Amino acid sequence: GNSVTQMEGPVTLSEEAFLTINCTYTATGYPSLFWYVQYPGEGLQLLLKATKADDKGSNKGFEATYRKETTSFHLEKGSVQVSDSAVYFCALSAYNQGGKLIFGQGTELSVKP
Amino acid sequence: EPEVTQTPSHQVTQMGQEVILRCVPISNHLYFYWYRQILGQKVEFLVSFYNNEISEKSEIFDDQFSVERPDGSNFTLKIRSTKLEDSAMYFCASSVGQGSQPQHFGDGTRLSIL
Numbered sequence: 001g002n003s004v005t006q007m008e009g010p011v012t013l014s015e016e017a018f019l020t021i022n023c024t025y026t027a028t029g030y031p032s033l034f035w036y037v038q039y040p041g042e043g044l045q046l047l048l049k050a051t052k053a054d055d056k057g058s059n060k061g062f063e064a065t066y067r068k069e070t071t072s073f074h075l076e077k078g079s080v081q082v083s084d085s086a087v088y089f090c091a092l093s094a095y096n097q098g099g100k101l102i103f104g105q106g107t108e109l110s111v112k113p
Numbered sequence: 114e115p116e117v118t119q120t121p122s123h124q125v126t127q128m129g130q131e132v133i134l135r136c137v138p139i140s141n142h143l144y145f146y147w148y149r150q151i152l153g154q155k156v157e158f159l160v161s162f163y164n165n166e167i168s169e170k171s172e173i174f175d176d177q178f179s180v181e182r183p184d185g186s187n188f189t190l191k192i193r194s195t196k197l198e199d200s201a202m203y204f205c206a207s208s209v210g211q212g213s214q215p216q217h218f219g220d221g222t223r224l225s226i227l
Contacts, residue, residue, distance in 0.1 A: 032213040043117075043204060043220040044156070051213040089156065098169030099144055099211030100158040 002027040002094050006104035009087075013080055013111050021075040021107045023064075023090035031092040033057075033066055033073040034101070038087045047075075047088070080111045115139045119205050119219035126195055127227055134190045134222045136205030145188045146206040146216060147180065149173070156204070162188065192224075200226045 007022040025031065032051045036044040048057030053068035062077045073090060090104040118137045126132045138145050147159040160170040162180055179191045188207075192199055202223050206216040 034215060036218075041220075043119075044206075044218040046215045046217070049213070049215055091156075093212055095212060098161045099208065099214075099216075100146065100161055100169060100171075101148070101156075101206075101216060102158065103156040105155050 002031070002092060002097070002102050004090050004092055004102055004104035006088075006090050006107050009106070010108040010110055013109070015082055015111055015113050016079045017111075019075070019077040019080045019084075019109070021088055021090075021109070023073045023075065023104055025071050025073065025090075025092050027071075027092055027094050029095045030068075031094045033064070034091045034093070035062070035064055035073070035075050036089040036091060036103075038089065038106070040086070044089065080109070082111045082113055085109055085111045117205055117207055117217050117219035119203075119222050121222060122220065123223045123225070125225045125227065128197055129194050132192050132195055132224065134192075134203050134205075134224070136188045136190075136219055137186050138188055138205065138207030139217055140186070142207035142209055142217070144168075144208045144211055144214075144216075145180075145182070146208075147190045148204045148206065148218075149201040150204065150221075151198075151201045159190070195224075195226045197226050200224060 003026045034049045035047040037047045048059040050057040050066035056065045087106045091101045145162040150156045161168045202221045205219045208214045208216045
C-alpha cells in the first residue's frame with residue numbers, strides 16, 4: 001500500500017543553520033506530494049507541494065523537490081529561524097484514492113537562538 | 114483568508130456517550146475530510162465526503178462513526194458510543210478538488226474520553 005516515511009525527530013538546530021528533513025514514499029503511479037507544518041496548538045498548514053516528477057515546491061524559504069527516481073521529497077531550508085520551530089509532516093495524495101492524504105509520522109524541529 | 118473552523122476546541126466525554134464534532138469548511142470547497150491524530154502518532158485518514166456521500170473511508174471508520182452535512186455550511190463527525198481509544202485530536206479538512214489540490218485544515222478538536 002501507499003506510505004510515507006520521515007526521518008525521526010526531534011531535530012534541534014541553532015538559528016541560521018541548514019535544515020534537511022528527509023521524506024521518502026511508496027506509491028503506485030504518480031502521487032502529489034505535500035509538506036504541512038503544525039505550530040503548537042494549531043492545525044496543519046500547507047507549507048508547499050509538488051504534483052509531478054522534478055517539480056520543486058517552495059514557500060517561506062523552504063524547498064522540496066519531487067524525485068521520482070529516489071521516491072523522495074526532502075524538505076530543506078538554508079537558514080532556519082526560531083519561529084520555524086514546529087512539527088513538519090510529509091504527505092502524499094495518490095491518484096484514485098478518494099483524495100485522502102497519507103502522512104508520515106511528523107518531525108519535530110526545535111530552533112535555538 | 115478563509116479558513117476551516119472546528120468546534121469545540123476540547124471535548125470531554127464519558128465512555129459510551131455520543132459525541133458530535135463540528136466543522137465549517139471553506140465555503141467554495143467541495144470535498145470534505147476527517148482525520149485523527151492519537152497523541153504521539155501519525156495523522157490518520159478517517160473519511161472523505163463529496164456530493165453528499167462518503168467517497169472513501171478507512172478501516173478505522175467503523176459503524177460507530179458517521180458523517181453528515183446537515184446544511185450548506187456544516188460538516189459533522191458523530192461517534193455513537195465512545196471508547197477510551199477514541200481519545201485523539203480530530204481534524205477537519207476541505208479542498209476545492211482532489212489529488213493535487215491541497216487540503217485546508219482546521220485547528221482540531223481534542224476529544225478526551227474518560
